Amino acid sequence: MADFVTILGFIAASLTTFGYVPQIIKGYKTKHLKDVSLMMFVLLTIGMFLWMIYGILRKDIVIIIANIVGLVFGATTLGLKLYYKR
């Protein structure tokens, strides 16, 4: 049963994964990510990769899905940052 707490978890997970999308759109449009910290996205991307492994080992599908999506967005931002680096 999708109880209140599970729904809350899904809303939380959606915000902390799709939260990267505005940065990707902004970076893609402006082609300028000088103020964005490279190290932040390196650490967050590695962190989400480890969360994904953690979810697989704990057999927790919410953690797995949330971090695969987050990983894709985090890595995309990281890629943009490196691509437009001057």
Added chain:
Amino acid sequence: MADFVTILGFIAASLTTFGYVPQIIKGYKTKHLKDVSLMMFVLLTIGMFLWMIYGILRKDIVIIIANIVGLVFGATTLGLKLYYKR
């Protein structure tokens, strides 16, 4: 017992919380966060707040601690972004 999976979880949590610190340091030093997406930090900060509530309801101390720390760092970055907004 702090097994391998739990330790992995703690490492993952440390990376996805302390990952914001390089952005805070960079923003504080340069006083310039024009390229950083305001909406990203609004979404991530609300998301971590909801994760914290989720952790409290699930009585999961790792989720609670990770998201309190993440919330402080996320809100700090958001504050810097708003403060130095031109």
